[in-house]
Amino acid sequence: MISGEIKRFLRDDGMIKVSRSLKELSYRIFQTREKMTDGLGREPTLEELSQEMGVEKEELVQAMEASGEVESLYRPIHQKEGSEISLLDKLEEKEHREEKILDRMLLGQLLEKLDGQERTLIYLRYFAEKTQSAVGKEMGISQVQVSRMEKKIIQNLREMTH
Secondary structure (H helix, E strand, C coil): CHHHHHHHHHHHCCCCCCCHHHHHHHHHHHHHHHHHHHHHCCCCCHHHHHHHHCCCHHHHHHHHHHCCCCCCCCCEEEEECCEEEEHHHHHHHHHHHHHHHHHHHHHHHHHHCCCHHHHHHHHHHHHCCCCHHHHHHHHCCCHHHHHHHHHHHHHHHHHHHC
8 A cells, every 4th residue: 555655756756747648658758769679679769659658749749849858957068167057058049139130129119119310329329338528529419419319319218119
């Protein structure tokens, strides 16, 4: 009785919840693969496993992936000069890269809606990183006018995104 409960716990209460049917299919795949490897003298292909078991290839792949080892997101995957890079760091990098791409696309669409003078002002202030005084000189207006225009443009851009 106790050993059965322990086996059930280990089977059903892993780190990641996987349905019992997937676990059972995974076990059947393991058994069938062993049997076919002995018979063929090599690992069976996915197609051969699918035909032997009468199960769609997609289901087999899903069950095999679900039975894989669980890895920690904090496991170091690279170490250089005393600093470690974890799997989580790489995932976050990808997310940030995708966010940046989406932000740039949105910014491009918003900037297209500005008139020429507004677009020039925003370009000089935020892309060329010029001061309000330098922008004013280049555009032939005062620093105060640049400040007011910039504030108004930014407010309009915020309203367009909400």
